[in-house]
Amino acid sequence: MSVTREVITEQLNRLEREEEIRILYACESGSRAWGFPSQDSDYDVRFVYIRPADWYLSIHDRRDVIERPISDKLDICGWDLRKTLNLYRKSNPPLLEWLQSPIRYAESGGTAQELRAISPLAFSPKSCMYHYLSMARGNFRMYLQGERVRIKKYFYVLRPVLACEWIQRHGVMPPMEFDVLAEALIPRDTELWRVIQELLARKKAGDELDYEPQLKTINAFLEERLSALEAASAAQPAAGGKLDDRLDAMFREALREAWL
Structure with a gap:
């Protein structure tokens, strides 16, 4: 399969339908985003998604990652927003990289932009x-x-x-x-x-x-x-201020934006 931006967008749209999710942000990670791809480098697509509110209202722990190795050249993996926000408050470097990726495939709502705006508060x-x-x-x-x-x-x-x-x-x-x-x-x-x-x-x-x-x-x-x-x-300092209340509010707003 030849990988193009259109193919990646089609696969992300298909994931939304099959998994009943809304993709809030999708980008390229790895060598293509770092700026040193080979001609045969893989496409490493990473995304953040949110499910309907009822999915979160459960006594069971549920899988919060979606992984789809579409082909030898295309690998797609996403994190649920609640998982994403918990990693964000711990200054997770891969996530902070995703948010500033120079190759973006999708962005809806205000979640990704707000996370970029307050990243100095989370950065450790x-x-x-x-x-x-x-x-x-x-x-x-x-x-x-x-x-x-x-x-x-x-x-x-x-x-x-x-x-x-x-x-x-x-x-x-x-x-x-x-x-x-x-x-x-x-x-x-x-x-x-x-x-x-x-x-x-x-x-x-x-x-x-x-x-x-x-x-x-x-x-x-x-x-x-x-x-x-x-x-x-x-000798480096740890992360700055506490973000729990702000991230809780962001999660609730993302639910409203995606499903209401």
Whole structure:
């Protein structure tokens, strides 16, 4: 199946009918939203949905995730709004990324926009730095050791490292796009910038980036920054004000907007 925006919209509309839900927000996550897709990269569609009010009035815990692997190229996954708001109040980094994705497929009602507007109140520098550091350390340890490495994995370490750098400097959620992070945080007149840009051009052109000799310039940078950021993350502040009442009100308003 050829994946286009029309195909994605059709699949989201079908989910609304089959699951009896309203999709409040849908976006692209992963390498396409980060700005370094290969020609054969998957489409990772993520969405937030709400069910009718009676669904929530139950003594039973019910599944609050919808997952549909439509094809080898298209993966669609959504979270119920109540789950979403509970994760939001904990400064969940993937959710905060979804809300600022540069590729949006659907948005209805005011929920997503309000969540963006109050995100500084929910954002926790400490928990988000821990999240990105864990991602970077895991990929660095698994894929980028030895003389020959999984070279495309450099982006899956560089991006979270730069996200940590952004949080440390600015104290806010980092931009989703790799290019924005790199241009702001890596000096252009350096060997590191040149090596990264050459690798990025190859990836976007569809070159097969499998096992190749280690890029020592990038490895040296990553080793130094991972060590420094480890110490910096512990000093970051936690989230700010309490949002429970505001999120409760948002949930009720979303129910009214979607179904009344």
